[in-house]
Amino acid sequence: MLVKHGVISALTRSTSHSPSSSSSTVLRRQQFLVRTLCASKTHLPKLIRAMSSTSEADAESVLRTVTPSLDPKRHKGQAGKIAVIGGCREYTGAPYFAAISALKIGADLSHVFCTKDAAPVIKSYSPELIVHPVLEESYTISQFSEDEKRKVQDKVIGEVDKWMERFDCLVIGPGLGRDPFLLECVSKIMLLAKKSNVPFVVDGDGLFLVTNSIDLVKSYPLAVLTPNVNEYKRLVQKVLNCEVDEEKAEDQLRSLAKQIGGVTILRKGKSDLISDGEIVKSVSIYGSPRRCGGQGDILSGGVAVFLSWAQQLKSDPESPSESPAILGCMAASGLLRKAASLAFTKHKRSTLTSDIIECLGKSLEDICPAS
Ligand SMILES: NC(=O)C1=CN([C@@H]2O[C@H](COP(=O)(O)OP(=O)(O)OC[C@H]3O[C@@H](n4cnc5c(N)ncnc54)[C@H](OP(=O)(O)O)[C@@H]3O)[C@@H](O)[C@H]2O)[C@@H](O)CC1
Numbered sequence: 001m002l003v004k005h006g007v008i009s010a011l012t013r014s015t016s017h018s019p020s021s022s023s024s025t026v027l028r029r030q031q032f033l034v035r036t037l038c039a040s041k042t043h044l045p046k047l048i049r050a051m052s053s054t055s056e057a058d059a060e061s062v063l064r065t066v067t068p069s070l071d072p073k074r075h076k077g078q079a080g081k082i083a084v085i086g087g088c089r090e091y092t093g094a095p096y097f098a099a100i101s102a103l104k105i106g107a108d109l110s111h112v113f114c115t116k117d118a119a120p121v122i123k124s125y126s127p128e129l130i131v132h133p134v135l136e137e138s139y140t141i142s143q144f145s146e147d148e149k150r151k152v153q154d155k156v157i158g159e160v161d162k163w164m165e166r167f168d169c170l171v172i173g174p175g176l177g178r179d180p181f182l183l184e185c186v187s188k189i190m191l192l193a194k195k196s197n198v199p200f201v202v203d204g205d206g207l208f209l210v211t212n213s214i215d216l217v218k219s220y221p222l223a224v225l226t227p228n229v230n231e232y233k234r235l236v237q238k239v240l241n242c243e244v245d246e247e248k249a250e251d252q253l254r255s256l257a258k259q260i261g262g263v264t265i266l267r268k269g270k271s272d273l274i275s276d277g278e279i280v281k282s283v284s285i286y287g288s289p290r291r292c293g294g295q296g297d298i299l300s301g302g303v304a305v306f307l308s309w310a311q312q313l314k315s316d317p318e319s320p321s322e323s324p325a326i327l328g329c330m331a332a333s334g335l336l337r338k339a340a341s342l343a344f345t346k347h348k349r350s351t352l353t354s355d356i357i358e359c360l361g362k363s364l365e366d367i368c369p370a371s
């Protein structure tokens, strides 16, 4: 059984020919980009929906629609290859949480591109992750000339570039830190991703970078921003030149997404609000009163996986009208909140992010059984 009965043949067609070859991957991404652009600019029902008020997403139904079945004909990689760009001396937990969550939800391969200091630590958390110790912070090159620094930067970009075409989605920012040299390299990685039409989720310190250089994501329809309360405040101040207005939360989010050229924004909070500048959806089901750090990292890894899966659905004429980015956000938000609720039932005040990650599998299984 594949994703849903109506799309069996279309999905089989779309995945039967060497999906890992880079030319078919590029073609698929180009087709997807054109569809996404057309959908966001001209799709009438979407425009009509944009005029209506925010609606609660049916997150469970989205989860059932986008989650692929475990078809024995599928090969390693077809359920998603995700890469997290993050991890530095201070933060090793955040990239781990994002990358391992992607695997626990159902991606086949999860990579982490981090600094040399962070790599052995992240590897030691899990043998499941493919960890690339390639990023450099200023302190490691402080004695270098400008020319030598440029060479280091080219090497970093080259290391990521040779993998780029293989990824279905990047997560840029969990535990990245704010080192200027490192962030300059990451901005070039974003340009590479855009050139290859690879979708990316921007979170944590990636949002710090983007807020100060909004052109990095502006008008890229495959960009998803997942700000928390602070990150959202900084984005609103920078882009809309005003303060966050809770009375007009939905309209303000829509304006923000529109102003950034139709990127998708998932504003995290008591209810998660999602907009691409046209529609606004909320996800309020489930949830937990524990606010331990790392839950946003689970979410960013989840958005990457569900976005990749929703993108595969696009070849089917019966696929949902919402973009893969919106579907990915709704699915990831619903699943994280269900897993957090389940973990809280078991662990109460001692609930940690690792406990929530352990509940991802059962939460998805309850909604969408594997067999
Ligand atoms: N284990 C790890 O490795 C983890 C690493 N992480 C990584 O850390 C990096 C920075 O991300 P971040 O989330 O700490 O930065 P940001 O949002 O600026 O918050 C900074 C401070 O703002 C405050 N504050 C928070 N909420 C608030 C509220 N509702 N209303 C008002 N104030 C509020 C609160 O400080 P307080 O004011 O309480 O002292 C908070 O500490 C980033 O790379 C991320 O990925 C995390 O993913 C976690 C797990």
Ligand SMILES: Nc1ncnc2c1ncn2[C@@H]1O[C@H](COP(=O)(O)OP(=O)(O)OP(=O)(O)O)[C@@H](O)[C@H]1O
Residues within 6 Å of the ligand: 204, 227, 228, 229, 268, 269, 270, 271, 272, 287, 288, 289, 291, 292, 293, 294, 295, 296, 297, 298, 299, 333, 336, 337
């Ligand atoms: N007040 C709240 N009530 C219920 N759920 C919430 C609340 N705030 C956040 N959440 C849930 O927790 C998820 C993570 O949001 P949060 O604001 O903690 O992200 P974050 O600060 O980026 O986390 P991280 O510590 O990983 O950086 C959200 O998607 C949302 O589902």
Ligand SMILES: [Mg+2]
Residues within 6 Å of the ligand: 203, 204, 228, 296, 297
């Ligand atoms: Mg965060």
